Amino acid sequence: MRGFDFLSPASLSAALRAIDGQGKNYKILAGGTNLIPNLRDGAIHPGLVVDLGGIKTLKYIREKDGRMKIGALTTISDLMGSSLIKKRAGLLWDAIQTFAGPLVRNRATVGGNLVDASPAADTAVPLLALNARVKLRSIKGQRTVALNNFFTAYQKTMIRPGEILSEVVFPIPPRRIKHGYFKLGRRNAMAISVVSVAMLLDIKKKICADAAIALGSVAPTPLRIEKAEAVLRGKKVDSGLAKQCGEMAAKNASPINDIRASADYRRTMCAVLVHRMICQSLGIEHSPWHPVKEGF
Amino acid sequence: MEVFSVQFRVNGEEVEAEFPAHLTLLQALRELGYFEVKNGCEKGDCGSCTVLLDGLPVNSCLVLAVQVQDKEIITVRSLGSADNLHPLQENFIKHGAIQCGFCTPGMLLSAKALLDKNASPTREEINEGISGNLCRCTGYVKIVDAIKATADQLKTNQKKRRH
Ligand code: FES
Numbered sequence: 001m002r003g004f005d006f007l008s009p010a011s012l013s014a015a016l017r018a019i020d021g022q023g024k025n026y027k028i029l030a031g032g033t034n035l036i037p038n039l040r041d042g043a044i045h046p047g048l049v050v051d052l053g054g055i056k057t058l059k060y061i062r063e064k065d066g067r068m069k070i071g072a073l074t075t076i077s078d079l080m081g082s083s084l085i086k087k088r089a090g091l092l093w094d095a096i097q098t099f100a101g102p103l104v105r106n107r108a109t110v111g112g113n114l115v116d117a118s119p120a121a122d123t124a125v126p127l128l129a130l131n132a133r134v135k136l137r138s139i140k141g142q143r144t145v146a147l148n149n150f151f152t153a154y155q156k157t158m159i160r161p162g163e164i165l166s167e168v169v170f171p172i173p174p175r176r177i178k179h180g181y182f183k184l185g186r187r188n189a190m191a192i193s194v195v196s197v198a199m200l201l202d203i204k205k206k207i208c209a210d211a212a213i214a215l216g217s218v219a220p221t222p223l224r225i226e227k228a229e230a231v232l233r234g235k236k237v238d239s240g241l242a243k244q245c246g247e248m249a250a251k252n253a254s255p256i257n258d259i260r261a262s263a264d265y266r267r268t269m270c271a272v273l274v275h276r277m278i279c280q281s282l283g284i285e286h287s288p289w290h291p292v293k294e295g296f
Numbered sequence: 297m298e299v300f301s302v303q304f305r306v307n308g309e310e311v312e313a314e315f316p317a318h319l320t321l322l323q324a325l326r327e328l329g330y331f332e333v334k335n336g337c338e339k340g341d342c343g344s345c346t347v348l349l350d351g352l353p354v355n356s357c358l359v360l361a362v363q364v365q366d367k368e369i370i371t372v373r374s375l376g377s378a379d380n381l382h383p384l385q386e387n388f389i390k391h392g393a394i395q396c397g398f399c400t401p402g403m404l405l406s407a408k409a410l411l412d413k414n415a416s417p418t419r420e421e422i423n424e425g426i427s428g429n430l431c432r433c434t435g436y437v438k439i440v441d442a443i444k445a446t447a448d449q450l451k452t453n454q455k456k457r458r459h
């Protein structure tokens with residue numbers, strides 16, 4: 001690891017002042033679970049590392065006016081220990097149960113997971129389905145952007161030099177809304193997802209009033225599959241429609257081959273998992289679907 | 297290169313040292329002679345470098361030494377001593393949960409953190425609790441046996457004490 005300068009400011013404004021005018025010469029240290037190995041491997045060579053660990057005001061989970069607000073420095077363990085998240089944001093709660101392992105969860109933060117912008121980011125997939133927005137602060141002020149626009153390309157986000165992600169906000173889904181999450185990995189613990197699916201389904205009088213479906217690890221960024229959502233909207237959902245929705249999701253994914261799985265396998269699993277999760281979350285009877293046998 | 301002076305506590309003892317910013321807590325602890333903190337991968341995958349940081353188990357290779365100002369660190373050294381073993385250590389020995397021993401310091405600390413939070417974990421919960429710690433020798437069954445036995449033992453002791 002090459003040397004760098006280190007600052008540990010006590011407030012967000014001090015941190016913003018420290019990075020102002022630094023261009024791309026600095027890196028923000030949150031949980032460090034990705035940054036520190038990247039520094040060690042020499043994958044990045046910042047001149048300055050600014051540690052947010054001392055900024056207590058960036059660690060909170062609050063419910064306000066029907067919205068959930070999570071401070072960027074909140075760790076995955078903090079989320080797991082929060083009855084508010086468990087009760088009011090079940091989709092996010094389900095997703096973090098399979099986030100790495102307990103040691104990593106004690107350090108890794110929500111803000112860091114989003115800024116890393118891995119296509120497999122475990123908090124990004126449920127947060128996309130929850131219509132989350134992120135607050136970006138800079139010395140000049142702040143802007144709030146939809147998470148759906150935040151990820152711009154593989155490991156790229158809208159964050160500009162001088163900005164720090166300070167908060168994640170999302171509307172708390174009404175209690176009637178059903179949710180489903182599934183992460184397909186090569187093993188149970190510490191797995192990076194092969195494909196992950198998060199969804200919220202609003203069913204009124206048996207008709208799907210609204211749907212939000214997000215996928216991880218099937219494109220350069222975590223993403224919402226709006227065309228698949230449209231398949232469900234305004235219709236009565238049964239296993240057949242869920243299958244159509246899965247096929248549409250697979251069509252709109254652009255997975256790659258990597259050490260964890262092939263692109264073809266990922267695409268097929270998209271279809272299978274979207275179908276399965278719709279049926280499971282709505283309690284619809286469904287038989288296992290073999291897309292390959294059926295010539296999908 | 298610039299160095300930073302850092303004060304913290306390791307196993308209850310005050311430590312004051314100077315570190316360059318890029319030194320990880322794992323490297324710093326080993327430089328200071330805490331060789332019980334093992335270096336397996338240096339990227340957060342194996343858990344052999346586990347320490348308790350303000351009571352929470354973490355990978356010390358994923359923390360910079362300059363980040364631990366005023367923090368409390370516990371290594372396996374303060375769990376028990378050769379003539380006064382911690383119940384977890386006794387049970388690891390009794391159940392044959394140690395072969396080469398490289399994962400053991402981290403395993404014991406993750407197990408302790410688990411039992412501190414959940415005094416009577418199921419086998420599944422134990423699996424989850426040690427899922428950040430790799431063992432290449434034992435196949436885990438004996439480790440889980442040892443942790444389960446410790447939990448049961450601590451529970452009976454507590455009951456006895458209450459009567
Ligand atoms: S050495 Fe830290 S996790 Fe392997």
Ligand code: FES
Pocket residue numbers: 393394395396397398399400430431432433434
């Ligand atoms: S006993 Fe050898 S790695 Fe666990």
